[in-house]
Amino acid sequence: MRILYETLQAEFKRVLLKLGFTETKAQQIAIIFANNSRDGVYTHGLNRFPVFVQYVNEGKVKPDAQPVADEGLGLLERYDGNLAPGMLNAQFCMDRAITLANEHGMGCVAIRNTNHWMRGGTYGWQAAEAGCIGICFTNTIANVPPWGGVEPRLGNNPLVIAVPREGGHVVLDMAISQYSFGKLQQYHAAGNELPLPGGYNKAGELTTNAGEIMETWRLLPIGFWKGSGLSLMLDLLVTILSQGRSTAEISKSKAEYGVSQVFICIKPHGTAQNADLIEQIIAYTKTSGLEDPEKAIRYPGEGTLATRNKNLQQGIPVDELIWAKVKAL
C-alpha cells in the first residue's frame, strides 16, 4: 500500500497538533517524519511515529521545551536540550553549526538531555543542502557488548558524514552495529533472515535471526573490536562535549531518552575544484569490476535519492497496520 507524501505529512501534523505542539513545531516534525519515509528510511518515518507519540504521552519528550545555551563557549557551543523533541533539537544544532561554519570556517555544537533524532541522515542532508560538510553522532542506550564482553554496555551510536555535491549529496548514515535496531525490526517484521550475521542469540552464537538478536540485545559491532572501540569513542565525545548523559547513564534509566549529541560543520573552500575532485573519486570507485553484474556500485546517499524520487512519484509504501494505528490516534 502506498500513500501520497502530502497525505502522510498531513496525518502526522494532525496528530502532533492534538498532542499540544504549536503549528510551527507540528509542521517541522511532520516534515521530518514524512521525509524519512519518503527517503526509504521507514524505520524512522511512519514506523517510528507511534513510539514518538508514546514518549510524548509519557513525558519523555516535551512538546513545549526549547534548547537553552550554556555560557558562551565560542566556537564550541553547548546546549541543554530540555527533553524537547530530538529532531527539532538536532535540526537546531546543525543549523547553529552551519552558521558558525559560515562565519568561522567551522563550528561544533553539543547538546545534552535531548531525544532520539530518528534518522541521523536528516541532519547530514541539512548540512549538505547548506553547502557544508556535516558530521554528527549521538549516543544511545546500551545495545552492543564491548569487545570481549557478552552483555550490552555500548550504544550503537549512529555516525553521519555528509559532503555537499551537485547532482546528489554524498551522505553516510550508519549505526556502529552491523544492523541498526530499526533494521532488525524491519527484517523481523518481514520474517526475513539477515544477509549476514548481525549479533548473538541466547546461546552466545552469531545468528542471522533478527528476532533472536532483539531478545539478547547483543548486536554485532562493525569490524568486531574496531566498532566496539569506535562506539566507545563516540560516547566519550558526545558526553564530554555536551556534559550530558553517557550510554552508561541512559542505560540505567532503561528507556532511551535524554541522550547526548554532537554536530560539527566545516565550510570547504573552492567549490568549483571540489566538484571535480568529488566526481573523480566517485567515478573511480565505479571502475571496479562488479561482484554481481546486476548490482552497480553506489556512493552513500545514491540509493536514497533514487528511492526519494520513486516514492514522490508513486507514493510512499506504508505498513498498513501502522498506518491504521496512526490514523486512529
Next chain:
Amino acid sequence: MRILYETLQAEFKRVLLKLGFTETKAQQIAIIFANNSRDGVYTHGLNRFPVFVQYVNEGKVKPDAQPVADEGLGLLERYDGNLAPGMLNAQFCMDRAITLANEHGMGCVAIRNTNHWMRGGTYGWQAAEAGCIGICFTNTIANVPPWGGVEPRLGNNPLVIAVPREGGHVVLDMAISQYSFGKLQQYHAAGNELPLPGGYNKAGELTTNAGEIMETWRLLPIGFWKGSGLSLMLDLLVTILSQGRSTAEISKSKAEYGVSQVFICIKPHGTAQNADLIEQIIAYTKTSGLEDPEKAIRYPGEGTLATRNKNLQQGIPVDELIWAKVKAL
C-alpha cells in the same frame, strides 16, 4: 631478541643523518619510529624503517622539504606538504590544530602532498598529551574494493580519535580494513592464520590467509558496506579540505606517496567533570560479563600503555633480520 629503546632510537638517528636529515629532523623522526616500536606497533616502527629509507632514496620523501601554508583560511588551515617526511608533516599539522584549539576551541588543518604518517596513533597521543580531543585521518593507495566491487578502489584510510585522560589517554587508531596492511604482513611473516577473515583470495572467497590477501589487495572493509562507505567519506574529506590527491590519483602512480590528511582538534571545557565522565564510561563497559574469563575488556589505548611499559623495562622485541638490515644501512 629485545633491544633497548635508546639503542633503537640511536640507530635510526644514525641512518637518518647519513641520508641528509638535519640533526633536529633526524632526532624527531628517530623518536617517532622508536616510539612506534616501543608501543608495540612494530609494523610502523622498526619493520617499516627500511621502506622509509628506500622512499627517501627514491625521492618520494624529501629530507629538506617543509610544509607551506596556503593563503590564510582562518580556522581551516591548509598546507602543501611538499613531500616532506609524513610523520614530521603530521606532527606539524596536529601541533597547528592544537594551537588553533587552544585559541578558538577548535581547529582543522589539512595537508596535501604529504607522505605516510607511519602510525596514526602517534598524532592522537600528541593531541591528548596537549589536553585536546584529536581526530585525524589519511587516505592511502587503493587496497579495499568498494562494496559490490571486486577490485580495490578505496584506501583503508586509517582513522584516529583520541580523548585525553589522566592515567592513560583513550586512543582509537584503526584502519577501515578489518586488518591493516601492516597487520597482514605481520601474520604472513609469522606464518599465522588471521583470527577472522580479512579479505578475499584469487578465487573471490573470504580467507584467513594473509598472504593470499596481499596478492589480491582485496582487503575486507569493517562492517562490509559500512566500512566501504566510511572509507569513501574519509577520502572525500581529506581530498576536498587539502585540495590534494585522492585515493584515485595516488593509485594511478602505483606507489603510496603524496597522500592527503586532515587533523581536527577540540579543546573540551570542564577538565574535572570530564575526568569523572570518562571514568564512568570506561568503568561501565568493564561491568559486562566476559566472553573469556582470562581476557579483560580494554578501552582503546589500554593495551598500548601496558606494552609501552613492558618494552621500556625489558627492551623492544625486534625482528632480527630487519634489525641486521637497519644496522647495515
